[in-house]
Amino acid sequence: MIRNLKDSGVTEELLTFLVVAVEHRHLGRTALRLGISEPKASRLLAKARTVFSDPLFERHGRGLLPTHRAITIAERAKPLLETFRSLCEESVFEPAKFDRVIHIACLDNAILIALDPIMAKLRAVAPKAGFAVTPHEESTLTRLREGDLDFAIFPAVDLPPDFESAPLLRTPYVHVVRRGHPLEALLDAQEELALALDRAPRAQITVHPDTDSPADGVPGPATIPLSTRETFFWSPYWIGSFFVAMRQNLVMTLPWRSAKALSELVPLTVLAQAQPGLFLEPHLIWHRHIDKDPALSWARCMMLDALHVQPGEVDAWRPGPLAGF
Numbered sequence: 586m587i588r589n590l591k592d593s594g595v596t597e598e599l600l601t602f603l604v605v606a607v608e609h610r611h612l613g614r615t616a617l618r619l620g621i622s623e624p625k626a627s628r629l630l631a632k633a634r635t636v637f638s639d640p641l642f643e644r645h646g647r648g649l650l651p652t653h654r655a656i657t658i659a660e661r662a663k664p665l666l667e668t669f670r671s672l673c674e675e676s677v678f679e680p681a682k683f684d685r686v687i688h689i690a691c692l693d694n695a696i697l698i699a700l701d702p703i704m705a706k707l708r709a710v711a712p713k714a715g716f717a718v719t720p721h722e723e724s725t726l727t728r729l730r731e732g733d734l735d736f737a738i739f740p741a742v743d744l745p746p747d748f749e750s751a752p753l754l755r756t757p758y759v760h761v762v763r764r765g766h767p768l769e770a771l772l773d774a775q776e777e778l779a780l781a782l783d784r785a786p787r788a789q790i791t792v793h794p795d796t797d798s799p800a801d802g803v804p805g806p807a808t809i810p811l812s813t814r815e816t817f818f819w820s821p822y823w824i825g826s827f828f829v830a831m832r833q834n835l836v837m838t839l840p841w842r843s844a845k846a847l848s849e850l851v852p853l854t855v856l857a858q859a860q861p862g863l864f865l866e867p868h869l870i871w872h873r874h875i876d877k878d879p880a881l882s883w884a885r886c887m888m889l890d891a892l893h894v895q896p897g898e899v900d901a902w903r904p905g906p907l908a909g910f
Contacts, residue, residue: 594636597669600662602629603641607659609731611648618732667877678879680887684713687884690721690728691738692792694823695867698842699738699753703891710887729872735881736888741868749876750868751889756842756900758859763831764852764906771856772904778856786817788830788837827851840865841902848907855904864899 606615606626616626634641637658642649651659689700696718707714721739726748728734741750760782762768768785771778817835820826823843830837831851838859839847847853869888875881 594632597666599629599633599636600658600666602626603633603655604659604662604666606630606642606649607651607655610642610645610651614731614733678883680711680883682713683711683880683883685880686715686717687736687881688717688719688734689736689738690719690725690734691867692721692821692823694840694843695738697824697846698756698840699867699869699892701846703888706891707884707887711884714884725870729870730874732872732874735871735875736885737870738867739870740866741870744870747873748870749873750870751885753867753869753889753892754842754900755864755866755898756840757861757864757902758838759841759844759902760836760838760856760859761844761853761907762836762856763834764854766834766854768836768856769854772854775857782836782856784815785836786834787815788818788820788826788833788835789816790823790826790838791819791821841900844907853907855902855907857904858902 602615602619605618606612609615609618612626612630613623616623619626621629630642637654639652639654641655641658642651644650691699700716700718704716707716719734721737725734725737725739726745729737730747738753741752744750768778768781771781817833818826818829820829823839827837827839827847828851829835836856841855842865844853844855869885871881871885875885
């Protein structure tokens with residue numbers, strides 16, 4: 586049977602192409618998923634049409650619509666490919682041979698507090714691996730499901746049933762200013778400080794998509810008003826906003842974990858906690874299809890282990906000057 590398949594032109598590469606093309610229904614996305622060029626994907630499509638004596642796909646808008654024959658072939662090919670790959674897989678996964686780019690969707694703050702602590706360990710045990718970060722947006726779940734992304738980092742709220750998640754950290758929000766800001770003098774007078782914070786010019790992070798309340802300066806889907814009132818600067822970019830806030834003497838509300846990390850670059854003072862009981866709780870998010878990929882399963886475990894997360898663990902914050910950990 587193997588000889589007959591070979592003689593007919595049916596190869597593992599051709600079957601893999603058809604399975605992915607039926608799933609993605611788009612030649613460009615299929616090529617991206619397989620790590621091949623679009624011209625090669627076009628050649629594989631032409632070869633498949635010849636081998637199976639069927640058009641297999643019809644143009645549909647900007648994508649491809651698989652024929653009944655293509656769908657049938659793809660369904661029959663999946664168990665064959667899984668069996669073949671299981672025969673070829675090494676019995677023990679070796680991180681040193683993990684030659685792959687891990688694609689993650691997140692906000693820039695997640696790079697600072699969730700990815701940066703992971704990178705040293707990844708480079709030590711898997712020196713051929715790397716990270717590629719893209720913005721978290723409305724299409725993140727679709728891209729995870731289609732395989733364009735491997736993971737995402739954002740709060741796990743109302744995830745569809747075909748997704749999994751694991752907590753990365755739980756940290757409170759705090760109001761911070763640069764060292765030497767006039768509000769430092771009110772640290773021992775909490776009532777006066779609370780009134781002064783209400784009137785102080787601030788930088789506001791506008792996070793989208795998000796469901797948190799942006800009241801009290803907490804990052805969230807804040808509506809930008811026609812007049813500034815107490816807010817001077819709005820932006821979805823955490824790190825850039827932080828440096829604007831420090832240079833312009835603005836109050837900024839940050840996760841405590843972010844403030845600790847940024848204090849290594851700029852001396853900060855933590856004034857007070859913002860909205861007690863409200864925490865940033867990002868999760869590592871993935872689609873269940875990666876559970877069949879031993880390399881990505883290992884990468885997931887490595888990332889979670891590197892952060893040493895304990896269920897329910899909350900960062901303990903403190904007011905006052907902050908410089909270093």
